[in-house]
Amino acid sequence: MTIPLIGISKPILKIKELISHVANTCLNxxxxxxxxxxxxxxxxxxxxxxxRSSKKFVKINCAALPETLLESELYGFEKGAFTGAHKKRPGKFQTADKGVLFLDEIGDMPMALQSKMLHVLQSGEFSPLGSDQEFKTDVWVIAATNHNLEQCMLQKTFREDLFYRLNIIKIDIPPLRERKKDIPALIEYYFNLYKSEYPENHGSKPDSDTLIKLCNYPWPGNVRQxxxxxxxxxxxxxxxxxFNELPKNNHDITPHTLEDNKFNADQIFENNEFVSDQSDIISEFVGLPTSSDKLFEDISLKKxxxxxxxxxxxxxxxxxxxxVxxxxxRAAKILKISxxxxxxxxxEFEVHPPVK
Ligand SMILES: Nc1ncnc2c1ncn2[C@@H]1O[C@H](COP(=O)(O)OP(=O)(O)OP(=O)(O)O)[C@@H](O)[C@H]1O
Structure with missing residues (x-):
């Protein structure tokens, strides 16, 4: 089952739009x-x-396997190609033919395999290990990485030519702390999902204060966390x-980043929808209710x-x-009260002179 891309922040909306434009081009x-x-x-x-959705989506994690194993997984091998190759096996390029090959953690691919990968991407041809035969493949390559590949190219750990081959369309997903608007929507989505998966569990949704706290937490592990x-x-x-058990010190998060994105209760979270652009006054005096019924209960103009x-x-x-x-x-005179x-x-307002 494909998980829908949940989110209403500008970057996520842009990514959704990009997906609909790119999906049928099959550009890398x-x-x-x-x-x-x-x-x-x-x-x-x-x-x-x-x-290609009727064909296969094949994933390979380039960081999880040692070089030789990764190579045999990608291209397959003939019987006797190496010790232990008792029978031939097709590789991911063959299995994904006419479908999608998702190269996860591409930034961790060893240099030696990067040149072979470039050759396949350019020619659409590859040979399994231990074979002289060239196979033709038609895969749509989608690659992902959490490395800065520009930096890797400077450090000569990632080939420039391969980078330009893969980077025809680039989709950069900002960290969750930079798109706090998505947090209530994600909570709502996963809450409902888990509730239907585990009906015996009865955790409650966050109330307005907790929701604000959750929105202002930096989430170093992002949506997974x-x-x-x-x-x-x-x-x-x-x-x-x-909340108390969440790690609080994340050296990657500067105060500047946090301040810029502070969630100031300007969104109402309700059935996976938002009423956004709510002013600070409303947030302060009406609060941030978790359902529309509660919202109307709490509004009393007099109060x-x-x-x-x-x-x-x-x-x-x-x-x-x-x-003064x-x-x-003097203050009473200025304020024209007794x-x-x-x-x-x-x-009443607990206004006290500073303690000396
Ligand atoms: N926008 C989103 N909507 C719904 N679920 C999401 C969203 N983003 C992430 N997730 C969920 O968060 C978890 C992590 O997502 P995913 O594996 O796609 O992240 P990733 O960037 O590929 O991580 P890694 O670099 O560690 O492989 C998954 O369970 C995924 O379903």
Whole structure:
């Protein structure tokens, strides 16, 4: 089953659009992004939308196998090609014929295999190990990596010619912390998915405060990490525990990146849909409910007027008091209220002079 590409952030919407344009061209695609961002999901979606979807999607992880094994997996081998080759076996290029070959972790492919790969991509021909025969193959190659291949080329660990062959269409998936808008949608999707898969588990969805916390967490393991948290929540049903157990120090995340993307409760998460562009005022005074029923329960104009005017009063009183060196009589005069009222309000709003 192909997992749909969940998300409503601009980068994900752009990627969805790109998928629909590229799917039937079968131009080589290079998908980049940190681990767990969804590179394989994008590859699967490209395949599912293409005319090749009735053929095979064959995946090979170029980082997981030693060089000789990777070579035999890719191209296959003849009987007796090496010790232990008791009978011939087709390789991934043959199995994926007319379909898709997904080369995961291409940045980890050994140099010696990169030249052979380039030859196959240019000619569409390959020979299994131990064979003189050339086979023709017609595969759509989609490659993925979490390495910076430009950097690898400078360090001479990745061939430039192969890079340009693979990088005809480039899809870069930003880390989850740079597209926080996708987090509530992903939570909703995986929550429903796991609920139908494990009906005996009863974890609850995050409330508004937890949702904001989850949105502001940097997710170094990206969607995979978020997904694991949701699975765990389905079993232990304690967002607090889950949140406390999340690793808090991630050296890759600069304060700058976090600040730029801080989720300030400006989206309402509801049945996998958002009402976005909500102002900070609404977020502050109405809150971030998890369902539309709750939203309407919580709105009382009278209550909101009181909350808003209290907030403004508190700020103005504190500002004036600070300006007059906490001289209450002067502040009361400036604010045109009695001394007694000022004391009452200072007490109510907990406005106190700084402790010396
Ligand atoms: N946009 C998305 N919508 C739905 N599921 C997603 C999305 N992105 C990632 N996932 C899920 O997160 C998990 C990790 O995704 P995937 O394996 O595609 O990441 P990756 O970038 O290929 O990771 P790696 O580099 O470690 O191989 C998968 O279970 C996948 O289903």
């Amino acid at each position: 695609v290079l998908i980049t992004g940190e681990t767990g961002v969804g590179k394989e999901v994008v590859a699967q979606n490209l395949y599912a939308e293409s005319t 978020l997904q694991n948290c949701i699975k765990k929540q389905m079993v232990i049903n304690s967002w607090e525990k889950i 909101i007027k009181k909350l808003a005017s209290d907030k403004v009063e508190k700020e103005v009183i504190a500002f004036v008091l600070e300006k 060196g906490w001289n209450r009589s 001394y007694k009222t000022l004391l009452y309000k200072m007490n």
